[in-house]
Amino acid sequence: MKPKEFFDAVARMRSKQKEFFRTKSISALTESKRLEKIIDDEIARVDNIIYKRQNTGLWHRNA
16 A cells, blocks of 8 residues: 555544544444554554564575
8 A cells, every 4th residue: 555545544544433433323433444454454564564674684694
């Protein structure tokens, strides 16, 4: 996911969260949870990339 896509997804998620707390609508809650999962998955994906970059070659030595 590109940064702009991430930003847009977070903005949509926050909008649905606010709508849910304002209205207690089940549809807003469902959509909010769906968007939260997308955001959580993207955070995990990027965390994994960062981890791999930081630990590349950790167990390999040039002999």
